[in-house]
Amino acid sequence: MENFFNTYQTEIVAAIISFIVALLTTLLTHFLGNFKLRYTEKLKIASELSKIKYEGITKIRKEITILSSYQNLSITENQNLSVTELIGTKICTPSCCYTYEALIGISKTLNELYGEYGSCLNHTSAIYLVYIRNFLLDYTLVCIEAGLNNEDLRFVSIPLYEGIFKWYKRFDKKLISLMNKPSMKYFAHTGLRYMLLLKVYGFYFNHTKPYKHMYRINDKKDTLK
Structure with missing residues (x-):
């Protein structure tokens, strides 16, 4: 046996080495193949998630x-202007407040957008969506309870336009920022940080002109009689 090993030592060692190399190559190919497959799947999933997120943000921008x-x-309600000096001047009321149908419609749309795409937004963007939606819902109820019809709604909403437009610009800027910085990150909008931001932005929104105007809506009602 010893003579056999001595005689074929080189061939045996070569065979063992060849076997080990073949085994390692097979194992390496297998693991690399699995890794490549998992990596490809992860890229595919990430691509789909990023696409959904981008589409969601784009849809929100379109709707707002x-x-x-x-x-x-002064054009649409010319015949209803009681103050003749205002005829021919530019009197702006938010399009979303032109009728109750429009007001309720955008409120419902924002609510649906939050439910579908809220997780695509970071905390501050989601909070803007929440507070704007809540304001429109509350404003609708306040005006209905005040007994205002569509015509009254248009005139009582005149002071809102500037404030709502500022909300829109700031919200849209945040959405554009999210689009310019693609990310696979999704948000649950829970936890201490979110609740703190909710309170901070709550203080901000409640001290803006639209909210202040809503709190005085009953006084505005009397001026329309």
Whole structure:
């Protein structure tokens, strides 16, 4: 046996080395193949998630454009202007407040957008969506309870346009920032940090002109009688 090993030592060592190399190559190919497959799958999933996120933000931007538009009441309501000096001047009321149908419609749309795409937004963007949605819902209820009809709604909403437009610009800027910095990160909007931001922005929104105007809506009602 010893003579056999001595005689074929080189061939045996070569065979063992060849076997080990073949085994390692097979194992390496297998693991690399699995890694490549997992990596490819991760890229595919990441691509789909990023696409959904981008589409969601784009849809939100499209839907909130109504917050930037207005109706000129000196044109649309010329025959209803009781103050003749205002005829021919530019009197802007938010398009979203032109009728209850429009007001309820955008409120419902924002609510649906938050439910579908809220996790795509970072905390501050989500909070803007939440507070704007809440304001429009509360404003609708306040005006209904005050007994205002569509015509009254248009005139009582005149002071809102400037404030709502500022909200829109700031919200849209945040959305554009998210689009310019693609990320796979999603947000649950829970926890201490989110609750703190909610309170901070709550203080900000409650001290803006639209909210202050809403709190005085009953006084505005009397001026329309």
